[in-house]
Every structure is written in C-alpha cells, then in structure tokens.
Amino acid sequence: MKRQAYIDPALCDGLATCPASLACTTRSFTREEDDEPWYIGSTCLGCGRCLLACDRRAIKLI
Numbered sequence: 001m002k003r004q005a006y007i008d009p010a011l012c013d014g015l016a017t018c019p020a021s022l023a024c025t026t027r028s029f030t031r032e033e034d035d036e037p038w039y040i041g042s043t044c045l046g047c048g049r050c051l052l053a054c055d056r057r058a059i060k061l062i
Contacts, residue, residue, distance in 0.1 A: 003046030003061045011058035012037035023053035 005028075014035045021029035021038060028044040031037065040050070040059075051059045 004044050005040045005050055006060050006062050007038055007040055008058045009037035011056050013056060020050035020054040020059060023049040
C-alpha cells in the first residue's frame with residue numbers, strides 16, 4: 001500500500017516559501033490561492049521528506 005502525505009489545513013500557515021514544498025522532489029505541493037494552506041497532489045511518493053522539513057508539524061503520512 002502506497003503512503004501519501006497529508007497536510008492538516010488547520011496547522012498550515014500558507015507561507016509563500018514553504019520549507020516542506022522545497023523538500024518535495026516530485027513538486028506535489030500546490031494551493032489554490034496565495035496565503036491559503038498548501039495541499040499535496042497525487043504525485044506524492046510518500047517519502048517523508050516534507051514531513052521532516054515542515055516546522056509547523058502540519059504534515060502526516062497516511
């Protein structure tokens with residue numbers, strides 16, 4: 001079963017320069033508008049790099 005990263009929107013602050021998105025090798029992070037929480041698309045490999053880079057602890061692997 002493939003793991004996927006999930007961002008808790010209540011914990012994501014929506015920073016334009018997101019350390020977790022920069023750590024993502026598949027560029028799976030996206031959002032609909034500036035200042036909105038990020039979300040992770042289906043290209044996520046479940047590697048966990050974003051989880052380690054998120055200083056808000058908003059990311060979980062499911």
